[in-house]
Amino acid sequence: MARVVVVGAGMVGAACAYSLARDGHEVTVVDRGPVGGGTTSRGEGNILVSDKSAGPELALALRSVELWRRIAERLGADTLEWEPKGGLVVATTDETLGALREFATQQAAAGVSCEPVEPGDLSGYEPNLAPDLPGGVFYPGDQQVQPVRATAALLYAARIDGATVRHGVEVLGVRTRSDGQVWSVECRVDGAVVEIDADAVVNATGTWAGDVSARIGAPVPVLPRRGFILVTEPLPRVVRHKVYTADYVSNVASGAAGLETSVVVEGTRGGTVLIGASRERVGFDTTISYAVVRTMAAQAVRIFPFLDRVSLLRVYTGFRPYCPDHLPVIGADSRIGGVYHACGHEGAGIGLAPATGEMIADLVSGRSTFVPAEPFSPDRFVFEAA
Amino acid sequence: MTISPSERDQVWDVAVIGAGPAGLAATVAAADRGARVAVIDAEPAVGGQFWRHPAPRHEPNRVRDAEIAPYHHSLARYWRLRDRLAQHVAAGRAAHLSRYEVWAVQPAEAGAAEPAPGAAEPAPGAAGSARGSAGSEGGAAGTTSSTFFDVLAIDAATPQRHESMVRARTLVLAPGAFDLQIPFPGWDLPGVLTAGGVQSLIKGHGVLAGKRVVVAGTGPFLLSVGAGLVRRGATVPAIVEAASPASWLRHPGRLFSATSKLAEGAAYANTLTRHGVSILTKWSVLRADGRGRVESVTVAPIDGTGELDPDRARRIPVDVLAVGWGFVPQLELPLALGCATRAGASGLPVTVVDADQRSTVPGVYLAGEVCGVGGAALALVEGEIAGLAAVRAVGATGPAGAARAVSRPDEPEIADMQGDLAMRRRRIRLARRRERLRTFADALAAVYQIPGSWLGALTDDTVVCRCEEVTAGAIREIARDHRAADARTVKLLARPGMGHCQGRICGYAAECVAAHELGTPAAHRPVTRPVAAPLSLGTLAAGWPAAIAPVCRHQSNV
Numbered sequence: 004m005a006r007v008v009v010v011g012a013g014m015v016g017a018a019c020a021y022s023l024a025r026d027g028h029e030v031t032v033v034d035r036g037p038v039g040g041g042t043t044s045r046g047e048g049n050i051l052v053s054d055k056s057a058g059p060e061l062a063l064a065l066r067s068v069e070l071w072r073r074i075a076e077r078l079g080a081d082t083l084e085w086e087p088k089g090g091l092v093v094a095t096t097d098e099t100l101g102a103l104r105e106f107a108t109q110q111a112a113a114g115v116s117c118e119p120v121e122p123g124d125l126s127g128y129e130p131n132l133a134p135d136l137p138g139g140v141f142y143p144g145d146q147q148v149q150p151v152r153a154t155a156a157l158l159y160a161a162r163i164d165g166a167t168v169r170h171g172v173e174v175l176g177v178r179t180r181s182d183g184q185v186w187s188v189e190c191r192v193d194g195a196v197v198e199i200d201a202d203a204v205v206n207a208t209g210t211w212a213g214d215v216s217a218r219i220g221a222p223v224p225v226l227p228r229r230g231f232i233l234v235t236e237p238l239p240r241v242v243r244h245k246v247y248t249a250d251y252v253s254n255v256a257s258g259a260a261g262l263e264t265s266v267v268v269e270g271t272r273g274g275t276v277l278i279g280a281s282r283e284r285v286g287f288d289t290t291i292s293y294a295v296v297r298t299m300a301a302q303a304v305r306i307f308p309f310l311d312r313v314s315l316l317r318v319y320t321g322f323r324p325y326c327p328d329h330l331p332v333i334g335a336d337s338r339i340g341g342v343y344h345a346c347g348h349e350g351a352g353i354g355l356a357p358a359t360g361e362m363i364a365d366l367v368s369g370r371s372t373f374v375p376a377e378p379f380s381p382d383r384f385v386f387e388a389a
Numbered sequence: 390m391t392i393s394p395s396e397r398d399q400v401w402d403v404a405v406i407g408a409g410p411a412g413l414a415a416t417v418a419a420a421d422r423g424a425r426v427a428v429i430d431a432e433p434a435v436g437g438q439f440w441r442h443p444a445p446r447h448e449p450n451r452v453r454d455a456e457i458a459p460y461h462h463s464l465a466r467y468w469r470l471r472d473r474l475a476q477h478v479a480a481g482r483a484a485h486l487s488r489y490e491v492w493a494v495q496p497a498e499a500g501a502a503e504p505a506p507g508a509a510e511p512a513p514g515a516a517g518s519a520r521g522s523a524g525s526e527g528g529a530a531g532t533t534s535s536t537f538f539d540v541l542a543i544d545a546a547t548p549q550r551h552e553s554m555v556r557a558r559t560l561v562l563a564p565g566a567f568d569l570q571i572p573f574p575g576w577d578l579p580g581v582l583t584a585g586g587v588q589s590l591i592k593g594h595g596v597l598a599g600k601r602v603v604v605a606g607t608g609p610f611l612l613s614v615g616a617g618l619v620r621r622g623a624t625v626p627a628i629v630e631a632a633s634p635a636s637w638l639r640h641p642g643r644l645f646s647a648t649s650k651l652a653e654g655a656a657y658a659n660t661l662t663r664h665g666v667s668i669l670t671k672w673s674v675l676r677a678d679g680r681g682r683v684e685s686v687t688v689a690p691i692d693g694t695g696e697l698d699p700d701r702a703r704r705i706p707v708d709v710l711a712v713g714w715g716f717v718p719q720l721e722l723p724l725a726l727g728c729a730t731r732a733g734a735s736g737l738p739v740t741v742v743d744a745d746q747r748s749t750v751p752g753v754y755l756a757g758e759v760c761g762v763g764g765a766a767l768a769l770v771e772g773e774i775a776g777l778a779a780v781r782a783v784g785a786t787g788p789a790g791a792a793r794a795v796s797r798p799d800e801p802e803i804a805d806m807q808g809d810l811a812m813r814r815r816r817i818r819l820a821r822r823r824e825r826l827r828t829f830a831d832a833l834a835a836v837y838q839i840p841g842s843w844l845g846a847l848t849d850d851t852v853v854c855r856c857e858e859v860t861a862g863a864i865r866e867i868a869r870d871h872r873a874a875d876a877r878t879v880k881l882l883a884r885p886g887m888g889h890c891q892g893r894i895c896g897y898a899a900e901c902v903a904a905h906e907l908g909t910p911a912a913h914r915p916v917t918r919p920v921a922a923p924l925s926l927g928t929l930a931a932g933w934p935a936a937i938a939p940v941c942r943h944q945s946n947v
């Protein structure tokens with residue numbers, strides 16, 4: 004069994020630790036901050052298959068929804084605030100409805116279950132929707148968790164399987180043996196530099212993975228993409244599923260640099276309604292753009308007119324970790340033996356975490372992976388740079 | 390980015406947020422020196438917490454003034470400032486936007502300059518001000534320059550809660566503080582109130598919260614609340630002070646330098662003695678009980694180990710329990726602008742300012758309790774310093790401010806202040822006074838520390854977060870299971886602070902409970918809350934609001 008240091012106690016690091024510890028590896032999770040204190044606490048907990056077109060990411064997502072179901076059974080749905088509530092995608096124009104239906108047909112061919120919804124049937128799903136929407140598609144497979152609770156629960160389970168979790172530990176780099184294999188992880192703890200012996204290191208530092216991978220000496224390109232989320236006052240259950248506009252589908256796949264907004268509206272356990280999420284590439288600028296917030300509010304009110312009178316309680320900001328080709332980096336780095344990356348999940352790190360953790364555990368344990376790992380390999384950047 | 394002449398018409402020299410002692414002093418100081426000032430406050434009347442007044446019904450409202458005067462201090466200063474502000478408003482130099490709740494402040498944003506659908510219709514009802522349209526300022530598009538700031542405020546006087554914008558070259562933020570609350574068994578019973586709340590009822594409305602009121606917590610403010618209550622006719626069975634007066638003796642030098650404050654305290658003490666109010670020191674609240682409403686409070690002495698001693702507890706029948714543990718600076722707006730903070734005397738964060746009350750963000754000045762809780766006298770001094778500094782900043786970059794001198798300043802002592810020299814003297818005097826009062830405030834804070842005894846008295850089934858009904862037991866369990874000691878992680882895992890109050894009420898306590906469980910000190914990091922006042926999604930969706938333009942546009946031609 005290997006001594007594995009997982010860097011990052013976010014959703015992805017927690018899922019890696021969970022799978023590695025179940026395999027019997029000696030796992031140490033280190034994070035400079037608290038549990039889930041990075042992007043994991045800055046996003047929503049949508050677990051979506053609906054927004055992904057056929058391809059490697061969809062394969063990972065389909066595996067993940069299955070694994071989330073199993074995790075919820077094992078650890079308790081309440082612990083994670085897991086809800087298999089399904090997603091309803093609505094179009095606001097006939098034109099987008101056409102595009103959405105076509106997108107859904109292709110997804111169905113790739114194994115996604117989805118059902119077209121006629122305008123007259125929309126209110127059966129969501130009674131409070133605007134009455135003039137032309138139609139939509141329902142995805143029964145979409146789920147939801149509370150990301151920080153899910154992260155804490157997976158780390159707790161990993162600890163029961165023998166893992167150690169250490170906070171206040173900042174990773175500075177790795178030391179290698181003469182054969183180029185990882186020997187130890189160099190960290191700063193309370194101002195002092197310490198080493199943690201390791202056979203393998205998993206870089207699960209999300210939006211900071213670019214920086215951490217460079218410190219390790221095996222750089223991968225991960226960049227921030229800003230998003231805002233609006234939180235309303237607590238309400239009785241007024242939104243039953245995840246409801247989002249079809250524009251979201253095109254935004255996710257888009258490579259455009261500017262601002263993209265399209266709303267995802269969902270109710271939470273606490274009664275608040277979350278309205279997400281904008282996408283902008285503005286570096287790590289945390290100032291709230293009230294112009295963006297206004298656009299999001301307008302889009303939400305367009306599909307749920309009752310929101311007009313509902314109070315805004317809070318706005319929060321996060322930075323999605325993205326790679327230039329919009330695919331996560333999962334796998335062994337060929338430059339330093341024992342270094343693995345599990346980062347760059349952009350706006351889907353919560354959803355994709357369990358399948359990512361499973362893939363890392365399979366690779367560290369030397370098994371073949373459930374989902375083909377090739378498309379996620381860090382080598383795609385290594386050879387690009389060479 | 391520079392502002393064109395037409396844009397200048399849309400931009401105030403100074404926007405002051407908060408019309409308490411600090412904001413009022415800043416407004417008058419700046420307007421006296423010719424700056425165009427908009428002062429924005431959520432309350433109907435100026436005065437803030439210290440000089441809380443009812444809504445002005447008719448002019449003049451000296452009758453109401455007289456009614457509540459017995460419960461106020463230094464009212465002559467208040468009247469002078471209030472009347473001076475009224476003169477400035479009448480002369481078109483200033484606007485008082487009362488009942489406007491500021492929900493956001495930001496450096497002027499590109500998006501704000503674009504005409505937005507639905508923004509054309511100006512909101513009615515701003516105190517006699519001309520309103521320009523934000524849509525006319527296309528020149529600002531595409532810039533992130535912060536040569537001016539946008540203040541976004543909700544007009545709470547209109548049933549639709551219209552949104553408006555005030556654009557200004559400098560900001561003085563003086564939003565004050567709110568009561569720090571600490572849970573104990575029974576604290577959520579009706580009739581358990583904050584000391585500040587009880588005081589506000591008396592000062593603002595002449596209303597007694599109850600007939601038999603125990604005042605508990607820590608700090609000299611308890612004496613002032615107790616004195617107000619007995620003067621108004623209530624029975625105060627006891628004032629329960631957690632600190633020990635003997636510790637006063639440890640800082641005698643600092644105390645004697647602030648004699649007027651001491652005199653104020655002595656006056657309260659006199660009143661209380663005359664009414665036979667007993668003051669229990671080194672005692673604190675163990676629990677409150679009652680069916681449907683508080684009926685009694687049980688208090689106990691704090692023993693040598695710092696814990697409450699239940700064996701010597703005393704039960705006192707009451708119909709109201711007023712509890713005050715000090716005040717929490719209101720940091721939403723400074724934090725939204727990126728102003729730096731530090732740990733204040735109570736351990737809670739306060740903003741960082743320099744000798745001119747300048748924050749770490751250029752163009753943003755801070756005054757009053759946000760810079761550290763120090764009382765009204767200090768707030769007045771800081772406000773005036775901030776107001777003067779803001780005028781200098783505006784004067785230094787453009788002709789709008791300093792040149793226009795005003796003939797009748799606020800106070801006789803500064804009537805001769807036409808030249809630089811007098812101004813410099815005034816500033817030196819203010820700086821000295823600030824130093825003295827700040828030293829006094831620090832000495833008070835050192836004496837009136839919140840004791841840790843409440844943590845031991847807090848039973849697992851006591852609710853800490855009322856919005857989300859999270860108990861102390863739930864927080865302790867989360868802290869143990871996930872080693873979560875910081876407020877944010879505890880909130881994300883156990884939900885305290887997720888509800889309506891957003892942790893304003895329970896945040897301090899929840900973090901103390903978690904940290905205590907893990908045996909680590911509570912960090913009390915500043916919490917950003919980008920929405921400082923409630924507004925509806927519909928209001929937001931309507932797009933950028935119209936700007937409230939300076940009232941005295943014609944003056945630039947004079």
Ligand SMILES: Cc1cc2nc3c(=O)[nH]c(=O)nc-3n(C[C@H](O)[C@H](O)[C@H](O)COP(=O)(O)OP(=O)(O)OC[C@H]3O[C@@H](n4cnc5c(N)ncnc54)[C@H](O)[C@@H]3O)c2cc1C
Nearest residue numbers: 013014015041042043046049174209230321351352353354
């Ligand atoms: C607005 C918004 C909405 C979103 N909505 C969704 C959604 O609905 N569904 C979904 O699936 N995803 C969503 N996401 C994306 C999701 O939040 C992220 O993909 C996911 O949280 C990434 O998790 P992570 O564990 O990789 O990173 P993080 O949670 O950021 O964890 C990385 C950790 O690494 C630590 N770290 C960094 N550097 C070091 C170092 N040198 N030493 C030690 N530790 C270090 C950090 O402290 C941090 O805790 C959203 C994101 C945003 C911003």
Ligand SMILES: Cc1cc2nc3c(=O)[nH]c(=O)nc-3n(C[C@H](O)[C@H](O)[C@H](O)COP(=O)(O)OP(=O)(O)OC[C@H]3O[C@@H](n4cnc5c(N)ncnc54)[C@H](O)[C@@H]3O)c2cc1C
Nearest residue numbers: 407409410411430431437438439491564565585757758765
């Ligand atoms: C409830 C309460 C009662 C108090 N009573 C006394 C007392 O009797 N004696 C005493 O010595 N001290 C009292 N204090 C302490 C008090 O904080 C100071 O003495 C003094 O009032 C501080 O002056 P300030 O100008 O800093 O703030 P404040 O007097 O608090 O004034 C701040 C003003 O800003 C306004 N404001 C804040 N945020 C916004 C916003 N987002 N939009 C619009 N307006 C905003 C508030 O409405 C308020 O009018 C009390 C404090 C509280 C909380």
